[in-house]
Amino acid sequence: MNQPKEVRTGGRSARVQESIHSAVRQLLKEHERANVTVPMVATLAGVTPSTIYRRWGDLNVLLADVALERMRPDTEPLATGSLRGDIQAWAEQYLDEMNSEPGRNMMRDVQSSPTKGTCVQILGAQLRIILERHRGHVDQLPDIDRLLNVIVAPVVFRILFAEAPLTLEQLNEQIDLALGQ
Structure with missing residues (x-):
């Protein structure tokens, strides 16, 4: 099972994570959850899909990470x-x-x-x-x-x-x- 990797707070990594989290939140406002994809998130966040897969492994883990942040x-x-x-x-x-x-x-x-x-x-x-x-x-x-x-x-x-x-x-x-x- 994939787990989000530990990252340093601040810097480029934090900016990329915030951009991806922001893209997820925006897409979830505009689309049904079942219709949100990693390529959609990547495009909106301005990163490649491989950036998301490397960090989170799959969309479910990314959605969980965003949910935990909201909690x-x-x-x-x-x-x-x-x-x-x-x-x-x-x-x-x-x-x-x-x-x-x-x-x-x-x-x-x-x-x-x-x-x-x-x-x-x-x-x-x-x-x-x-x-x-x-x-x-x-x-x-x-x-x-x-x-x-x-x-x-x-x-x-x-x-x-x-x-x-x-x-x-x-x-x-x-x-x-x-x-x-």
Whole structure:
């Protein structure tokens, strides 16, 4: 299975990667995913298809790389003043984003990625920020695995495999379970 190669940040390689990522994002706005090809991306990005194949191996890995980049949040999770409030705000935003058509596509792309653990790292980092914010103010903090297993996993499962995503009421029930309430 092909994995994206590690590259130095900055410089020509970073500019080429950003150009290719930008081309993918633009093409996905203009075309159905099934109609996007490596030659289309290469032409729009101003590179040869071999540049893409050398770096990503195939289109699925490139789409997953772009999706993972989009999953990285721009800001820290909202601070509401309480642990439950912070987790609820974060979880509602996550449910809303992942239940959108771009979110569903992003999850499908990442699912075919050889770097699946990256999602857990990204989500775990967000949850760690919330937990650290409340360390020393809350008697019993849940661990990150518990939050992922009890909140995130049902959100993803229901979006991908059920007829309907979790309702906000069901999401709140999962938050209560995760926090032992």
